[in-house]
Amino acid sequence: MTKKWKLWIGGKWREPKDYETLTNPHTEEELAEIGQAEPADAVEAIVEAHRSFQKFRDYPAHARAKILAKVAAILEERSDECAKIIAKEGAKSIRNAREEMSRTVQTYRFSAEEAKRNYGERIPMDAAEGGENRFGYTKRTPLGVVTAITPFNFPFNLVAHKVGPAIAAGNSIVLKPAEQTPLSSLFLAEVFKEAGLPAGVLNIIPGKGDVLSEALTKHPYVKKVTFTGSVEVGYTVQQQAGFRKLTLELGSNSPFIIDEGVDIDQVIERSVQGAFSFNGQVCISIQRIYVHQSLYEAFLERFVTRTNQLVIGSPFDEKTNITAVISKKSLERLQTWLDEAIQEGANVECGGGVQGNVMEPTVLTNVNRDSKVFRNEIFGPMVCVFPFDTLEEAIDDANDSRYGLNSGVMTPSLERAFYAAERLETGGVIVNDIPTYRIDNMPYGGWKDSGVGREGVKYAMREMMEQKFISIKTGD
Incomplete structure (x- = not known):
């Protein structure tokens, strides 16, 4: 019997109204029934993510790092199983799928390491007239809810490039995986749960992009949108997101x-x-x-x-x-x-x-x-x-x-x-x-119509945080 996959919201599997059949592109065999999120489901996921963020933002860096390191360890142990998922739903050769899993493990390990490296800088206040007796510094703080829309071609690793930095920075996240390759993302629900991620920090809602995009980009709790896909859809996401922080990876030739x-x-x-x-x-x-x-x-x-x-x-x-x-x-x-x-x-x-x-x-x-x-x-x-x-x-x-x-x-x-x-x-x-x-770990992103913003764990993490300047007057 074909397995039915529900939506992962608030740390629980939620029953959707409808399912769609997922098939193998190479053989056209049926693989699974995938729950299809509706806008109301996206809103519920965003609200859950916002609620979870209120506590997760205060998680110490070492705790976030341990969660991500545990995720990397679990995926490494189950990498053959994951590679087969990639080969089935994306028709990627098994050799290329194994290579992707090796990189995915590395991406989560980089994320674990970067969670501990959230540095600000000291500003020399007395370099300016009127800056005497003042101490100035910057710090980076998490944004809140990040929504991520991911492509089919690297269904584990390109998801890792959004989920890993978001969690490393202390954000919560709502993930909408590619319609063609949702199994890789849904697999992560139990992995992150086993690794100790608090319920609601990661939410996974498969579905149609044109159905869910407005909720994922316009809801007031959403502070950052990260999208990888076509230029045409990227333009739509940019218009919908308004002044929210935005990363667009839009391809090349x-x-x-x-x-x-x-x-x-x-x-x-x-x-x-x-x-x-x-x-x-x-x-x-x-x-x-x-x-x-x-x-x-x-x-x-x-x-x-x-x-x-x-x-x-x-x-x-x-x-x-x-x-x-x-x-x-x-x-x-x-x-x-x-x-x-x-x-x-x-x-x-x-x-x-x-x-x-x-x-x-x-x-x-x-x-x-x-x-x-x-x-x-x-x-x-x-x-x-x-x-x-x-x-x-x-x-x-x-x-x-x-x-x-x-x-x-x-x-x-x-x-x-x-x-x-x-x-x-x-x-x-x-x-x-x-x-x-x-x-x-290298900075990755384009000029012109190839997008805005940068990925690569450290660089993505910076784009998922706000910089705050703090000045303290220390004397008269």
């Missing part, structure tokens, strides 16, 4: 520049990983590769050869590289964009076909700069390759985008590396590696 003098043999494998890991459904997946003219033909030949060797198969097969994309709707969009690109002059060097719900890994050349596969975020197993003559030309083309999350540049020249790093218009520049590189 990451460029990767391979400069003259680079050893091609050293970049092929990483380039393929960056383009096609989890079927390209990664915010910082490589979408545009720029290769110096002197290396272009050799790179393209080897890149296509290696791409053709990727294995399409079941998420649970250890050899699998490529699986089904997250939904039929996504597959249809990818097919439409590919057809349009071909009509506009693009050449398909490999791939382009569809097997069930799987799109073959696809390499395009001669792509029109106005094509959707150049201008928009593909979020699928498709990459465009371009030659260039000068580094300046490649950087200008890379910057010709509404997005600016991560970029990458490979070059043997330190001078050219610094030149590119200074001029690429992205929140992160990864030198001598792919733009898909991310570790969980």
Whole structure:
């Protein structure tokens, strides 16, 4: 019998009015019945979170750190079980799912450590005339209720990047997981309970984003909204949230520049990983590769050869590289964009076909700069390759985008590396590696339409707190 998952509100499972069937994207088998929250449920969760925050805000840092460390330990012990959940509901290969769980454990450990590092600073009051005999300092205080709306592609780790810092800072949180991957989040309810988190500090309400967004962004108890998803939904969240603190992670179409003098043999494998890991459904997946003219033909030949060797198969097969994309709707969009690109002059060097719900890994050349596969975020197993003559030309083309999350540049020249790093218009520049590189304690966020605010545990934690200045007069 298919398991029914209820809503997690106030430390208890709550019966919803309706359920929806969750299916495996790769096999289309039924996985579970997921309770669907309504606005009234979201309001109840927010009220519970607000009530719990009144006590949790005074929890000492060491107590919050112990809870998060215990969560990390439980997830590490049950990581194989968690990886299977990811593979089932998201069709992520089991190898990639294990990698995600390793990072998730690390993210909660970073959160535990950062809970103890909430420092302010002393202000030299007497540096200004009239500041004598005064002591000034700053401190960071928790905000209150944080609402988090998370995506499907890293259902454990991107949730950890919101839940971990929120709890480390002393906030309470209401989590709305992605509609496609709610099981990973619902699994956390009992994990946090076992770890000793007080009831009501973490609330989990699966449901439709368009149904719940107003309650999650406009309720007066909500002090911070953190969202990862599309630009279009991000704009809506921003308008609804008003003057509340806001973090938006909105994706990219990451460029990767391979400069003259680079050893091609050293970049092929990483380039393929960056383009096609989890079927390209990664915010910082490589979408545009720029290769110096002197290396272009050799790179393209080897890149296509290696791409053709990727294995399409079941998420649970250890050899699998490529699986089904997250939904039929996504597959249809990818097919439409590919057809349009071909009509506009693009050449398909490999791939382009569809097997069930799987799109073959696809390499395009001669792509029109106005094509959707150049201008928009593909979020699928498709990459465009371009030659260039000068580094300046490649950087200008890379910057010709509404997005600016991560970029990458490979070059043997330190001078050219610094030149590119200074001029690429992205929140992160990864030198001598792919733009898909991310570790969980680094600052992460974009310029332009890639969003506002920063994640990475310490940086996310700061965005989930208010800074207060305190001045004490010590004498006449």
